[in-house]
Amino acid sequence: xxxxxxxxxxxxxxxxxxxxxxxxxxxxxxxxxxxxxxxxxxxxxxxxxxxxxxxxxxxxxxxxxxxxxxxxxxxxxxxxxxxxxxxxxxxxxxxxxxxxxxxxxxxxxxxxxxxxxxxxxxxxxxxxxxxxxxxxxxxxxxxxxxxxxxxxxxxxxxxxxxxxxxxxxxxxxxxxxxxxxxxxxxxxxxxxxxxxxxxxxxxxxxxxxxxxxxxxxxxxxxxxxxxxxxxxxxxxxxxxxxxxxxxxxxxxxxxxxxxxxxxxxxxxxxxxxxxxxxxxxxxxxxxxxxxxxxxxxxxxxxxxxxxxxxxxxxxxxxx
Amino acid sequence: xxxxxxxxxxxxxxxxxxxxxxxxxxxxxxxxxxxxxxxxxxxxxxxxxxxxxxxxxxxxxxxxxxxxxxxxxxx
Numbered sequence: 001x002x003x004x005x006x007x008x009x010x011x012x013x014x015x016x017x018x019x020x021x022x023x024x025x026x027x028x029x030x031x032x033x034x035x036x037x038x039x040x041x042x043x044x045x046x047x048x049x050x051x052x053x054x055x056x057x058x059x060x061x062x063x064x065x066x067x068x069x070x071x072x073x074x075x076x077x078x079x080x081x082x083x084x085x086x087x088x089x090x091x092x093x094x095x096x097x098x099x100x101x102x103x104x105x106x107x108x109x110x111x112x113x114x115x116x117x118x119x120x121x122x123x124x125x126x127x128x129x130x131x132x133x134x135x136x137x138x139x140x141x142x143x144x145x146x147x148x149x150x151x152x153x154x155x156x157x158x159x160x161x162x163x164x165x166x167x168x169x170x171x172x173x174x175x176x177x178x179x180x181x182x183x184x185x186x187x188x189x190x191x192x193x194x195x196x197x198x199x200x201x202x203x204x205x206x207x208x209x210x211x212x213x214x215x216x217x218x219x220x221x222x223x224x225x226x227x228x229x230x231x232x233x234x235x236x237x238x239x240x241x242x243x244x245x246x247x248x249x250x251x252x253x254x255x256x257x258x259x260x261x262x263x264x265x266x267x268x269x270x271x272x273x274x275x276x277x278x279x280x281x282x283x284x285x286x287x288x289x290x291x292x293x294x295x296x297x298x299x300x301x302x303x304x305x306x307x308x309x310x311x312x313x314x315x316x317x318x319x
Numbered sequence: 320x321x322x323x324x325x326x327x328x329x330x331x332x333x334x335x336x337x338x339x340x341x342x343x344x345x346x347x348x349x350x351x352x353x354x355x356x357x358x359x360x361x362x363x364x365x366x367x368x369x370x371x372x373x374x375x376x377x378x379x380x381x382x383x384x385x386x387x388x389x390x391x392x393x394x
Binding site for chain 2: 060
């Protein structure tokens with residue numbers, strides 16, 4: 001898809017700047033130019049597409065739809081809705097309490113709360129741009145599995161007593177909140193949103209790809225395998241632990257991961273790392289702490305973290 | 320007219336509040352603008368994503384920061 005750009009950027013670097021083809025500097029500059037622009041193009045296209053689609057969904061509709069669904073099927077639906085519903089962790093509290101109000105089982109709410117940040121548009125766009133559709137599909141598929149099973153297990157633990165704010169369940173069914181938007185308005189909204197996000201992350205992408213280009217050009221291919229133990233047992237837990245504080249920086253971190261996989265990091269460890277970046281978000285935990293007991297949040301993190309670990313080990317073993 | 324901005328105090332809620340103030344000034348309508356930050360009160364409107372805009376008790380938007388022009392068109 002980007003072959004034309006590969007060639008154009010090669011001409012710019014090797015003929016335009018006069019850098020030597022095959023030299024470390026030349027290759028690093030070429031990689032940097034090619035990768036940044038490719039990712040910028042994909043970021044804009046995917047974020048725009050996803051946010052346009054998402055103007056047709058909202059958490060109020062999801063709530064109406066999930067109301068009265070049984071466990072497991074509810075978990076599956078909630079995890080799927082997490083992909084297409086716009087969600088900001090600042091709405092985690094009204095979402096959580098609102099779902100409880102509608103008598104949606106807590107495990108189903110958690111399935112949504114795990115899936116939504118995991119499938120955020122930036123992570124998906126970056127994954128697609130750097131690793132291609134296969135890895136993106138694996139990431140989404142196993143992310144959904146973690147969300148479904150994680151929510152299901154939390155639901156089975158019967159921890160409703162750890163919700164600190166008393167919620168009175170509504171009697172009867174919910175009425176849908178109707179909000180009408182014109183298609184042009186949706187396109188405009190999606191565009192404004194895409195611009196906002198792009199402005200927020202373009203520098204991180206630049207730095208991430210820049211560091212990636214440096215590694216790409218200057219660090220030997222078996223670096224990770226030789227010094228950091230690519231297939232050591234601790235590679236996956238280490239990847240998860242490192243991923244937790246990176247929540248806001250998926251855009252900057254992912255280019256590094258991509259390069260590290262070409263330097264001997266196993267794909268399972270890379271997947272675990274990226275899932276830890278998106279799904280285990282400390283700010284979301286801090287927000288939820290206002291309404292949930294620490295024990296419940298700990299369990300939520302523990303189960304999701306464990307699921308991510310498993311995904312990593314399974315992939316390292318089979319790929 | 321009573322305009323309520325529902326939100327637990329995030330940055331988006333503040334910008335929606337500011338835009339609502341602008342909209343009211345631009346339209347020259349007489350309106351009371353209230354910020355609703357208590358989560359239990361927010362829940363009563365059936366809203367699950369914030370910020371939300373409520374005019375005279377009716378939820379007109381949720382989860383979006385509307386511009387002053389958009390709010391003006393709704394008033």
